[in-house]
Amino acid sequence: MAVIIRNEVFSCFVFYGVLLVLKMYIIAIITGQVRLRKKAFANPEDAMRHGGLEFYRLDPDVERCRRAHNNDMENILPFLFLGAIYSMTGPSLAVARLHFLVFFLARVLHSVAYLFALRAPTRSLAYTVAQIPSFSMAVQILMAVAAYA
Template sequence: MLVPPSLEVFSCFVFYGVLLVVKMYVIAIITGQVRLRNKAFANPEDALRHGGLRFHREDLYVERCRRAHINDLENILPFLFLGSIYSMTAPSLAVARLHFLVFFAARVLHSVAYLCALPAPTRSLAYTVGQVPCVSMAVQILVAVAAYA
């Protein structure tokens, strides 16, 4: 059964959710800065503004930054949905905080591993660890609402 979230659990979720959104903005800014530094622009009009069409090209590090950002979109957006609904299942604050903190830490490590090209399997482990709280929240949500389906 879903209930109005407790202020403490929901505030904890909002704290980590906002940190994750800020992290996504930081990755986007890093991507833009790397584009400028490496003069590798996705659009011809941007290349023309920064030195000519020869800079309308791909760059390996720009692509690495873009993939880190895309991976964040693919993982953080579902977390934001799951976390908001999970907050309505009346979890204990300690357990909810653990879910949110583990996901946040795993996503930060994943981004660092991606951007710094850390050796395998760092990025894969960070991804996997980040999925554990999401799967846990999804299962708990399904259990809470199963009687009403």
Template sequence: MIRNEVFSCFVFYGVLLVVKMYILAIITGQVRLRKKAFANPEDSLRHGGLQFYREDPYVERCRRAHVNDMENIFPFLFLGAIYSLTGPSLAVARLHFLVFFMCRVLHSVAYLLALQAPTRSIAYTFAQIPCVSMALQILMAVAAYA
């Protein structure tokens, strides 16, 4: 399967997206430590006391950015894997994967920097276009068998 150029392209962008998710998780953890705002009492006790068992707005922003990635990247990984098996052209598939990847990077940056209007919304919306396109193409490819 790795010899399938479209699938290899998908794997490349999929791995980059997973690495980006890990980076957001690391950022969240580092901000938690810097802000001394822990989600669990045992963590706060280890880092200075129960007074640090609390929420911090920026820690929550980082956490929400990570959760948002999971809500969007996991479906992309499913759709992209199946789409890769339907025989799309490499150029079109690469465009789907690249647009999604770039929009998700922009979305995360906008989320972390609190750039809501219109950057984050535009990034989210444009990232959905390749997902909808892949879903429709998958449905068309399997409709004859349903």
């Protein structure tokens, strides 16, 4: 069954939004795999299942993965809200695509920089670049609805 979304901007948003959600799942899977490899479990029952309570502990590599995932949630979830609303304000497809693409690429770079501990300021630059389209969309949404407030 094919679903046709007639709003091209919204279709573009959905494409990048789904890619971002998949990226978040990948980071979650990586976190779980690092936990297993490093035998560093967040819950005592998991540690007992995998060797004993001595594995109920923190590990710097696991924590790095968790921070990358938490940062995704703090940034991608607002983007999904803003992007959906922004898509309804009637932006040009080219401008909207640029917003979505820049955010997506910056968040991928941010995750790579986090997981591989790339030299500073790679991660913070990626974070900042991703904030630009989010801020732009928020301002454009406010301008579109200001007349009705």
